[in-house]
Amino acid sequence: MIQLAIVDDDPVSVRTIHSYIDRFYKDTPEACHVTEFRDGADLIRDYRSVFDIIFMDVEMEQSNGIHVARFIRERDSRTVILFISRMAKYAVAGYDVSALDYILKPVDYYSFEMKLRKALHYLEAHQEKKIQISLDGSFVWLSTDEIQYIEVYGHRLVYHTATDQYEAGGSINALLKELEPYHFVQCSRYCIVNLRHVGQLRDNDLTVGGITLQVSKRRRKDLVDALMLYFGGRA
Numbered sequence: 001m002i003q004l005a006i007v008d009d010d011p012v013s014v015r016t017i018h019s020y021i022d023r024f025y026k027d028t029p030e031a032c033h034v035t036e037f038r039d040g041a042d043l044i045r046d047y048r049s050v051f052d053i054i055f056m057d058v059e060m061e062q063s064n065g066i067h068v069a070r071f072i073r074e075r076d077s078r079t080v081i082l083f084i085s086r087m088a089k090y091a092v093a094g095y096d097v098s099a100l101d102y103i104l105k106p107v108d109y110y111s112f113e114m115k116l117r118k119a120l121h122y123l124e125a126h127q128e129k130k131i132q133i134s135l136d137g138s139f140v141w142l143s144t145d146e147i148q149y150i151e152v153y154g155h156r157l158v159y160h161t162a163t164d165q166y167e168a169g170g171s172i173n174a175l176l177k178e179l180e181p182y183h184f185v186q187c188s189r190y191c192i193v194n195l196r197h198v199g200q201l202r203d204n205d206l207t208v209g210g211i212t213l214q215v216s217k218r219r220r221k222d223l224v225d226a227l228m229l230y231f232g233g234r235a
Contacts, residue, residue, distance in 0.1 A: 126196070
């Protein structure tokens with residue numbers, strides 16, 4: 001079930017967006033759940049990463065949607081944010097917080113439908129998966145979203161997350177085949193990276209989760225192509 005949030009202090013706008021969502025899902029109403037927030041402060045109070053898509057008004061009486069989105073992005077890189085406003089000038093600001101797109105008020109249904117389909121396609125393309133890692137008799141399940149990169153040492157694989165490292169046996173070729181649908185790319189003979197955590201590529205230095213990794217000449221073109229496709233598809 002898709003979890004949607006509407007964050008807007010204008011009751012008319014909230015009703016409009018909600019009615020458009022109902023219209024979109026009229027044949028499968030059980031496929032989504034909508035939560036309404038009358039201000040951004042209500043959303044970020046005790047914020048939890050439960051929403052797949054957030055429709056965010058930019059100018060609210062008590063909060064600014066850009067500031068609210070920045071707060072969310074510091075804690076949640078997965079949620080899709082779609083800004084809504086009467087002023088197109090805020091569209092550029094949305095890129096600073098990785099907003100997927102921008103909807104101009106007054107919102108018409110066909111424009112809304114196009115943006116929502118784009119958000120759903122993005123979610124489908126960037127879905128996560130839980131993988132099982134065997135650790136000498138015990139097991140851990142990691143989300144593909146939280147894995148930043150994986151290094152190979154002999155016949156051992158080291159999984160790096162923002163907070164931990166997990167070492168297990170395995171084959172890099174078999175692992176890459178399993179993880180490729182979730183936007184993992186081999187940057188060298190001994191390393192696989194998660195594109196969602198890539199911060200910068202300069203020459204053959206690749207920054208992933210604040211760590212600099214080396215890109216082999218053989219893998220660089222494929223990596224650049226994958227990065228352009230991944231991040232280009234978000235804009």
